[in-house]
Amino acid sequence: MTNDTGDMPHITILAEKLLFRQCLQACLSHAIPDMDVSGYSTLDEWINTGGMADIIIVIQSEIRNIGTTSFEATGKMRSLAPSGQVIVISDVGSAQEISEALGVGANGIIPTSSSIDAILLAVKLLRRGGQLVSSRQPSASAAENYKKSKRSRLAGVNLTPAQLRIVREMQKGSSNRKIASDLSMSENTVKVHIRHIFQRLNANNRTEVVLKTHNFFTPLVE
Structure with a gap:
């Protein structure tokens, strides 16, 4: 109940x-x-x-x-x-x-x-x-529809592959410095990508980004 x-x-x-x-x-x-x-x-x-x-x-x-x-x-x-x-x-x-x-x-x-x-x-x-x-x-059918809806959401937000990788790291709670280290980028490049991610997702902060992309990366066997 x-x-x-x-x-x-x-x-x-x-x-x-x-x-x-x-x-x-x-x-x-x-x-x-x-x-x-x-x-x-x-x-x-x-x-x-x-x-x-x-x-x-x-x-x-x-x-x-x-x-x-x-x-x-x-x-x-x-x-x-x-x-x-x-x-x-x-x-x-x-x-x-x-x-x-x-x-x-x-x-x-x-x-x-x-x-x-x-x-x-x-x-x-x-x-x-x-x-x-x-x-x-x-x-x-549930898993298949889930995969399709996930792909649809990914296509709809218009994020680049690099930005999607950064979103994945943001969902882990990684700092800009750690993201830069893990993805072999400069910290300034990470900051620029995050600013573009905010704009494309119409988000004001990291929390909103993670909320809006929460189920993009649930693991599935493709």
């Missing part, structure tokens, strides 16, 4: 390992103080407390270790909180895994290689009514 009490919006984290769960809970509580954040190690534990959630974060690599198969936990949470938003954090790498997650109702998938900033931005985007993925169709 979702939080219909009129109280503070609620984030639920489902992860087996206490350290991961508490670290993510602490980060989210600090960064988004106007949302209540709680964590649970199992589905039953969450259900026994009332199953309250506006946004659900499932650490999929952890859930696989506690008796559920594939994205079963995500599907169960979606059925119990049908109007909630579900984010899956997973070691995803294949179209089959992505289509399976979308098919059971996930709103978005974030790779475990992402930074905490990616999770924070995903939560903020969902709170604003945004979508992390454009397709909610089941089976293989």
